[in-house]
Amino acid sequence: MTSALPIYLPTEIVVQIVAVVAADEFARQPTLYACCLVSRQWYSCAIALLYEKPQIDTGFGFTKFTKMISPPIGARKSKWNLGALVHKLDLSSLVHHSSPSLTARLLGRVKDNLEIFYAPRASFALNSLPALSKCSKLHFLDLSLVATPIPFRDLKKSISNLQNLQALRLPQSTSITNSESNSFEIPWPPHLRRVQFSGYFTAAVMHSFPWPPSLTSLALKNCSDLSLSNLSSLMCSPDLSRTLKRLTISGQNRYLSPECINAILAFIPALSFLSIPGDMVDDTFFDLLCHMSIPTLEVLEFGYPGVDSAVYFTTEGLLGALEYGLPNLRAAGFAEIFCSGDGMLDDDAVDDFLLNRAESKKNEPGAVVSDSTMHVQPGVYYV
Template sequence: MDSQIHLPTEILVNIVTFVAADDTRNIYRQRSLHACCLLSRQWYSAAISFLYEKPQISSGRSFKRFTDTVCPPVAARKSKYNLGGFVRRLDLSMLVHHSSNSLTARLLGRIKKNLEYFVAPSASFASNSLPALSKCHNLKHLDLFLVGDAIPFAQLKKTLQHLTKLTTLRLPRSTALTVQDTTSIDWPPNLKRLQLSGSFEPSAISSFAWPPNLTNLALRSCRDLSVNALGSLASSPQLSARLKCLTISNTNRNLQPESINAIPAFLPGLSFLSVPGDLVEETFFDILIYMTPPLALEILELGYPYEYNTRLSFSTISVVEALKGGLANLRALGFAEVFCTEQRILEDEEIDDILQKRADKEDPAKSNDELDDINYGVYYL
């Protein structure tokens, strides 16, 4: 019987790297890597870090298996490997009541070394997880949107201030900003993308110290985005100077067309704007027709409706005229699928022709890293 062929570990690592690169279906990736770990001790040492790099946690059962392995009870047998140190990406958004506040805190303590991407669960993330979170020094993306427990904003901000690699933050839906929260606690120095949710006092927002390098802001599930509230936010000199991308979700409350109309005047430097399509009325484009100089806006998205209204309240003629004025720099116009009637698609062809002609005149040297994945023309969300 032939003896087993021995392959250098470097070759095994290359093979496992190829297996790990298959992200078409994460479940198959996990199964394949697990199978690699079962082949031999050499295969195990080559594949184990990839297996735990971004575990798939889609149920309470898989979560229990994962936590029993990564942070087992005191009396349990422990692996000689620090398995938690291999975790770089952890998404717990599928969990509801499958964990506890103490277990989530303990889990974060075990995976803090190399964690780069973390999505918190809705019902088992609370203030007691903050000490471990503050030690996740490699964290780049933190999503706390689903968190239901109220966490004082100042306490959360103090936790994150020394996470120098953090670039993206989604605040909890339970966030409540008051005037007292406009403190001098520093933001993470490289934070560029922020999602604001929950409630806030307009007076707090008017004096709010935004992250100094903020370029992308999303407003989602805010309890009051009335004209006054959104006006207080958009009139911030700090946002006017730096903000490039603004997304206003249809999940916000008290939105009005007048709020949307005011955005170009307050934030003329935006390159990307996404708003609920049914709140964009004829007056929005009427204002833009005569706006000089033109806005910097390159991409305008008319997203899913605020009031389940599937009809748009403006004419194609108004859009075409605005493209000659305040929208002279626009290169793409997006529509939510619910607005895509046969008539709408026919009318969009005229807009698409104008934008495609702009593409022919585009300077090849021009580059916008935030927007380069969008081409010229009309597209559908």
């Protein structure tokens, strides 16, 4: 009895099967690895997707990955340039599984096509910057977990020529003082639009801090001193008032107060999106909105609390601000902790107000929705 001949599938069909497998984020990595073991044909179809965005969330997985990307001397090497297949490298789950020299070597191996990079906490340091500067296709760079102090001038110099960089999260160890003022002359990447600002800075130096000229979105998180004087000096830049459209202030900032939140309205009058910690808002904020009015604001988000889950403003105060100070607000976001239990917000009333206003404005001539918020549905959403 002869054995059945193996069924041949055209390469185009195998490519389609592998693409379906790759779309399942949960099972993507092990299934693509299994596909590579079927045959040479399946290997050639699956290998690029296997290394496109490797899932490296354990020390064991990281060790296997580094041996393939940067094999030891004398080890068998793949005919593929595996490092060039990597488009996204997320090392944020690693703590003590690497070293600064190994991180630098990995960046050197994957520099050709790397687009997204999340740096590890303990193994990204000054000696990683030369390799980082050669990742010319990088458009998203997250250094927010980096704890090792890196001079701001050196960091800025290393990324200044990354022509495709659009989003940057600065290290929580960032320090901008008078000694770093000589870094101001170094240009930012030309297309940098989104920045998460973290670390330590002084009010005196921030008065002259040069923001990226194309900046439209700014997030403040893990700042060591976001008191009223420091926040005011940071936000008073004419560059920000001219270009900034989205502002996010996390609850994870020290010395943040309701007075800081109220002051924002005076500095950035043309925002389309504003996210602030819900426990830092009181009815004074809405009274100011009623007097000032911000017709450009389309999304207002009350994010996770920084200190406690208490609500210090009323639903009536918010509805009054929607009526008189935020004529074009389309959506309001709430951390769910503010919308449950006795004495919490009546999110249904806010949702009804926004939906009714959206319906009444739908057919108004000349109604325009900005590109930055057009994906947000009218009404209440939860964060």
